Amino acid sequence: MTGDEQPNPMNGASSAIVELRGVNKWFGDFHVLRDIHLTVGRGERVVICGPSGSGKSTLIRCINRLEEHQEGDIIVDGTLLTPDIRKIEDVRRKVGMVFQSFNLFPHLSVMENLTLGPILAQRVPEAEAEARAMDLLERVRIPEQARKYPGQLSGGQQQRVAIARALMLRPKVMLFDEPTSALDPEMINEVLDVMIELAEAGMTMICVTHEMGFARKVADLVVFMDEGEIVEAAAPEMFFARPENERTKLFLSQILH
């Protein structure tokens, strides 16, 4: 937390780390997020699912302001997101993000991909950053790839590097935007295993994913979105056993076979 934040009266007592209140967003005339309310507590794991085009990616991209919302409040770790770029950069350093298409920096080695953020954004000494990177590479089980370039790794290895990179800034929340959708089937599990371990270690996570097995295993809350709104949100046992909304039932019947 930085010192210049004003205390937020509505936020004071809660242990929420991410809070969205009445968030609305339009792409041109298209109403992509409709009155979203969502509170994620520290240590909570939220899985967001829904048909493509339902706004779920846009939703988590608003949390670290890769997308700008037009109405409503988004509060991350006590900081209200505004156009102030210093605050945005500050929030981004507390929020790790993993993308569907990895987005590793192809001209930098794995080690450099990891250490760049801490060295430049947090002025961590190089040796310390490298030690932190080796530690994380061991956690994602690819310490031997540290000196290679992203192009030399498999998709699953690249995504694990991307997870390690996102963890380098010691974020308080991790956002996953369909982390396994671009992977070959045989590589999905190696990435999910890393994510499960991360969840078990107590990381706060918001995951957009269709991996319902993962949702069952680690999620505290499963959120179903359709056409820009949250249709249903429930604990996984409830969500899968007794979905209430028709649209949720339809979606689940299509995705679970």
Added chain:
Amino acid sequence: MTARGSISTAIPVSAARRSAPAMESGIVLWLRRNLFNGLYNTVLTLLALWALFVTLPDFINWAVIDAVWHTQDSKVCRQASGACWAVVAEKHRVMLFGTFPYDEHWRGVLVIAIVVGMSVMSAFRRLWSYRLFGAWLVATGAVFVLLLGGVFGLTPVGTHQWGGLPLTLVMFAGTVVGGMPAGVLLALGRRSSLPAIRALCTGFIEILRGLPLITILFMASLMFPLFLPEGVTVDKFLRAQIAMMLFFAVYAAEVVRGGLQAIPRGQYEAADAIGLSYWHKTGRIILPQALRIALPALVNEIIRAFKNTTFVSIIGLFDVLRATSTALQDPLWVLYSIEAYLFIFLLYFVFCFAMSKYSEHVERDLAKGRNL
């Protein structure tokens, strides 16, 4: 129908691994593949051989066998039927140094040696370091001390007396060294999210790109002084240098912009997501990749900038080409301008070819995924 059944049984359980079939090789095969593959190419090859057969002997006779290599007397050349290379030997000092004071030509030689030597050194990636950067600063200082004089007991030489290859090289180096950063900034500005900066950069690029270099040089040379308050003058060489620099910058900007557009949006987002500031993101993530993509086109612009230095002659600066044409005004040698211009052609070719070969080498290195 029978084939269907046989396919399923014909697949072996495990096909043995084999090495790839040996490639046929040899000069005959090469000839057949490249020069005689098909009637059309065969005819073209034969025509080309015939053209060479007709012209080459005459050229060799003229250029080598009947040529005059050494003489100080142009009459000797007049009696010979071949080329008069002696004109180069006789006039090389004016050709290479133009109007630079005759007794100070050694300073020009040193300038050429410094620029060429430093360029060759910089081509070795092993030597890239802050020390090399420092060496370039020292070299730049030395070049200006040598050309301008006035210190260390060197006779002062005004920029209006500069000429020949040193002028060409300094003009070229200044154009690229000053124009490249300006071009990168213009390209970034054109893609800026700030409307004022974007409009300014776009306007600047489009206006300068819409003008011929000659017009810009004339404006720098003739019109610009009219706008200056009385008593204020800006050196003509400097004005030309700035004009060349800006002209190079707008073209480089468009090339760099092409590279920037090739970078996927995910790279920007990933850099944003780890909290990098705009300049860190641009300097460490976006530009290194964009410049790599733009490299072949950038080298093209750099080579063009080298050749564009010849344009400064029209505002009265004595670059190599102008110095040569001046040298050839000597009535004794005026007949042998072809030989002199061939020499200049060779000079330009050597510089441009070296640059293009070096860029090929760099591209190959980059293709291997090595870090720049």
